[in-house]
Structures are given as structure tokens and as C-alpha cells.
Amino acid sequence: MLxxxxxxxxxxxxxxxxxxxxxxxxxxxxxPAKPATFARQIDLDGTQVTMTMTAAKVDDMVFAVGSxxxxxxxxxxxxxxxxxxxxxxxxxxxVKAEKTSAVANAQGSSxxxxxxxxxxxxxxxxxxxxxxxxxxxxxxxxxxxMGPEKAVSRENAETFIASFKHN
Numbered sequence: 001m002l003x004x005x006x007x008x009x010x011x012x013x014x015x016x017x018x019x020x021x022x023x024x025x026x027x028x029x030x031x032p033a034k035p036a037t038f039a040r041q042i043d044l045d046g047t048q049v050t051m052t053m054t055a056a057k058v059d060d061m062v063f064a065v066g067s068x069x070x071x072x073x074x075x076x077x078x079x080x081x082x083x084x085x086x087x088x089x090x091x092x093x094x095v096k097a098e099k100t101s102a103v104a105n106a107q108g109s110s111x112x113x114x115x116x117x118x119x120x121x122x123x124x125x126x127x128x129x130x131x132x133x134x135x136x137x138x139x140x141x142x143x144x145x146m147g148p149e150k151a152v153s154r155e156n157a158e159t160f161i162a163s164f165k166h167n
Contacts, residue, residue, distance in 0.1 A: 014058055015156060019163075024052050025067035027141065030163035031056040032063055032156065042068075044082040044140075047075055061147030063160050069138050076135035077102065077111045083133050083142045084115055091127040091146065093119025108137040114161075118149060126150070130157040136166055 015032040022028070023037060033056040042051045047070060055064035066083075070076050088095060095117045102111040117129040126149035134141040143164045145157040 017159070020054060020065075022052070022054065022065070022067055025069075025139065025141070026167040027065065027067065028163075028165050028167060029054075029065050029143065030160060032058050032160065044068075044070075044075075044079040047071070047079065049079075049140075059147075059151060061145065061152050061156075063145050064142075065164065066142040066144075068140050070140060071138070073109060073135075073137045076138055076140050077109070079140045080111060080113045080133040080135055083140070084113055084131060087129055087131060087142070087144060087146070088115070088117045088119070091117065091119030091121070091129055093117040093127070093129060110134070110136045128152050130154075130161060132161045132164060134164075134166065139166075141166065 017030045017032055020029055020031050020035055035054045035056040037052065037054045039050050039052045041048060049068040049070060051066045051068040053064055053066045055062055070079060095115055097116040099114045103109065113133040115131045119127050121127055127146065128149040130145045132143040143161050145152055145160055
């Protein structure tokens, strides 16, 4: 019975999951609605980069993937912390849970940070952020779900984040 309820929730007409591939970066991800893509300059602790964002919005929830290429791999891991800090600050948040990992091998280096944060909007409404931040050599990615704490389900956040694949 529980499986049937979960399956029906995942198939909600509100969430029309579709696979999307990065235009300028090598990744694929499931997004719950038709996405929009845009690029903008950002500052990651003193390093200026152009980040391309592909995002979809369902009600007040945002599902987004950002990608950028840094000048060198040494700055990529540090950029993960800068992205996480900026997004937590955007919701005036506090980190509830965080997990980090790093790997270095003959193919290069990679690192990831997973975070769950809670905060509030300027008008005092509770917000939640689920984020997965990844570096692969000079490439960086942020895979995030943000929105009202009561509206963002852990299941939909996990579906989105787990679907992210760096190709």
C-alpha cells in the first residue's frame, strides 16, 4: 500500500519529469517541468566565472542545475564551498545536514558537498534548500531544490538530485 501511495505521489501531474542535457556542459538530469536556461557572471570567492543555469519551477519550488568552468582545477573544490555558502545565505539559512567527499585518481580529482538547509524569506516564510555541489577537475556544478519548507518534498528533491549525472 505504501509503495502505491509513493508511486502515485511521484507521478503527480504537477511534476512532469523529463530528461534534460546540458547545452554547454556534459550532464543530464531529470527536471519536473519545462526548463529555461540562462547564463550570468558570478563571483566565487574572488574568481569570476560565467555560470549557466538550467532551471524549472513548479509552484514556488525551484529545481536548478548550474555549471561553470574554472581557470584551474585547484580552485574548483574551493568553489563548492562558495556556492553552498551563497545559497544558504540567500535563504537566511542554517545548515541542518552536510556531507562531503573527495577523490583523486589518474583521471583527475573530484569532490562533492551535499547540504540541507532551512531558513526564511524576507517576509518570514520558512524555506528549505537541498543542494548537491560537485567539482570534476575544472568543472563545477550546483544541483539545487529551493522553496517553501512545507511544499518541497524530500522525495522530489532526492529524485531530482539523484538523477544528476556528469557525463
